[in-house]
Amino acid sequence: MTEPILVLADAGAWEAWLAEHHGARSGVWLKIAKKGSGATTVTLPEALDVALCHGWIDSQRKRCDDTYYLQRYSPRGPRSPWSQVNVAKAEALIAAGRMRPAGFAEIEAAKADGRWAGAYEAQRNATVPPDLAEALERSERARAAFEALGKTDRYLLVLPLHKARTPESRAARLRKAIAALEADPL
Structure with missing residues (x-):
């Protein structure tokens, strides 16, 4: 230090x-x-x-x-x-x-x-964004893995989506999140 x-x-x-x-x-x-x-x-x-x-x-x-x-x-x-x-x-x-x-x-x-207007939610207030909810509906495996996560792990998965500064980076982060959930061995 x-x-x-x-x-x-x-x-x-x-x-x-x-x-x-x-x-x-x-x-x-x-x-x-x-x-x-x-x-x-x-x-x-x-x-x-x-x-x-x-x-x-x-x-x-x-x-x-x-x-x-x-x-x-x-x-x-x-x-x-x-x-x-x-x-x-x-x-x-x-x-x-x-x-x-x-x-x-x-x-x-x-x-x-845009960082001010795009400020991310605190964990206690965080909700599942609509694009993630739609992606989870399309993948039963990802949805099951997401539902098995605790509150902190759900927030850690959602936070990068909230922090994305462009639609392209948000879409890439969404794909990565779904892929990680689908790869989860449950």
């Missing part, structure tokens, strides 16, 4: 760090206190809100020790998809007057290239 590991007491410390370093770093790991550990750090929701304000996003999470886990934050990439959850968070941060210029720039870029 070559990126720095930060232990920050609260959202204000994370805000101050990002205000100074948001354009000069490729990413950092934050030590986040586990619930019940007795340690005090910025919380996960606070850290994400501050990151979004500065055009950054969360990604990997790793175990650290019995007190902390590590959460990676980095500048949002030019093709980084937006979730509907983060779109709603960003809109609330704008309404609260917290969004910073770098955060606004990422939002404008996402609006310009």
